[in-house]
Amino acid sequence: MIVVMQKGAEAAQVQAISELAEGWGLKVHVSQGEERIIIGLIGDETRVREPALEMMPGVEKVMPVLKPYKRAGTEFHPERTVIKIPPARHGDRGLAIGGPGVVVMAGPCSVEGRDMILSLGAFLKGAGAHLLRGGAFKPRTSPYAFQGLGVEGLRYLAEERSVVGLPVITEVMDTRDVEMVAEFADIIQVGARNMQNFNLLKAVGRCNKPVMLKRGLASSLEELLMSAEYVMSEGNPDVLLCERGIRTFERLTRNTLDLSAVPVLKRESHLPVVVDPSHGTGHWDLVAPMAKAAVAAGADGLILEVHPDPSRAISDGPQSLTPKRFKELMVDLELVARAVGRNLY
Numbered sequence: 001m002i003v004v005m006q007k008g009a010e011a012a013q014v015q016a017i018s019e020l021a022e023g024w025g026l027k028v029h030v031s032q033g034e035e036r037i038i039i040g041l042i043g044d045e046t047r048v049r050e051p052a053l054e055m056m057p058g059v060e061k062v063m064p065v066l067k068p069y070k071r072a073g074t075e076f077h078p079e080r081t082v083i084k085i086p087p088a089r090h091g092d093r094g095l096a097i098g099g100p101g102v103v104v105m106a107g108p109c110s111v112e113g114r115d116m117i118l119s120l121g122a123f124l125k126g127a128g129a130h131l132l133r134g135g136a137f138k139p140r141t142s143p144y145a146f147q148g149l150g151v152e153g154l155r156y157l158a159e160e161r162s163v164v165g166l167p168v169i170t171e172v173m174d175t176r177d178v179e180m181v182a183e184f185a186d187i188i189q190v191g192a193r194n195m196q197n198f199n200l201l202k203a204v205g206r207c208n209k210p211v212m213l214k215r216g217l218a219s220s221l222e223e224l225l226m227s228a229e230y231v232m233s234e235g236n237p238d239v240l241l242c243e244r245g246i247r248t249f250e251r252l253t254r255n256t257l258d259l260s261a262v263p264v265l266k267r268e269s270h271l272p273v274v275v276d277p278s279h280g281t282g283h284w285d286l287v288a289p290m291a292k293a294a295v296a297a298g299a300d301g302l303i304l305e306v307h308p309d310p311s312r313a314i315s316d317g318p319q320s321l322t323p324k325r326f327k328e329l330m331v332d333l334e335l336v337a338r339a340v341g342r343n344l345y
């Protein structure tokens with residue numbers, strides 16, 4: 001921690017800060033410059049009470065040296081996290097997310113029924129998808145809109161996993177459901193609207209399944225990383241970060257997909273980064289270009305909405321790919337992945 005003193009700060013003020021910092025168990029190093037005194041506080045930064053320092057007489061500003069996301073950040077953990085997903089069925093291949101292979105998660109916005117999940121799952125597997133996505137608990141803007149099939153939806157996903165063999169990712173919205181969703185899901189999704197639901201973050205931090213955190217509608221990347229920190233500080237190291245678009249003044253797209261989030265998050269964090277161009281743009285025809293751009297930018301995974309008949313989808317039809325378009329996109333994604341020295345998993 002660095003404390004910059006105001007011009008003309010007095011020796012007694014410097015002394016008072018030194019005593020405060022020593023009380024926190026830190027070493028103090030005072031440099032007398034031409035114009036100002038700068039105090040370096042050396043030791044465990046988490047013991048510093050920044051507001052208390054800022055309020056001390058004579059202090060101009062206080063600057064942390066280390067990033068506040070200790071577990072999610074690269075400072076203390078330079079090696080990249082690779083999240084292993086065990087095979088869905090005996091004899092199937094497991095997955096690794098965050099390594100050289102780019103992982104594609106695909107499926108409907110909402111789990112709408114058993115047949116849909118089983119037949120779409122089989123199609124997606126054949127087209128090369130690695131995980132099936134589908135919401136059983138849906139965070140809808142209107143309380144009158146379809147809220148999801150709940151446990152019934154989870155059962156269809158589990159059946160797909162054992163019959164077809166695609167592992168599943170599905171959302172949890174309530175702390176009371178975490179244990180149950182963790183039993184069914186291979187990856188638990190925390191949606192954009194719950195990115196700062198700290199009790200939910202702590203609850204998924206205590207379960208033993210990987211967690212995909214979606215960036216909040218108006219959240220900074222630092223806030224996303226601090227949310228990952230919540231999950232990790234409860235003991236769960238397997239967190240995926242997902243860019244899914246943020247709210248801006250632009251109205252021709254549903255959200256503004258911030259692809260610069262990919263290299264920024266990969267610089268700041270060792271966690272795998274996933275991009276959701278479906279919610280990120282809101283229009284199916286924008287999904288393929290942005291999915292390709294995301295892979296080119298270094299994304300470790302994609303999450304894409306695919307529906308057997310988007311015009312009849314219960315939720316998010318306009319941004320859903322048809323199965324045929326998904327299959328075509330997978331061919332292009334392999335080419336883009338190879339162009340940047342990777343491949344589809």
Ligand code: PEP
Binds near residue numbers: 135191214
């Ligand atoms: C979803 O992926 O099903 C979803 C609701 O996305 P988001 O939380 O990003 O809006």
Ligand code: MN
Binds near residue numbers: 109110279315316
């Ligand atoms: Mn959706």
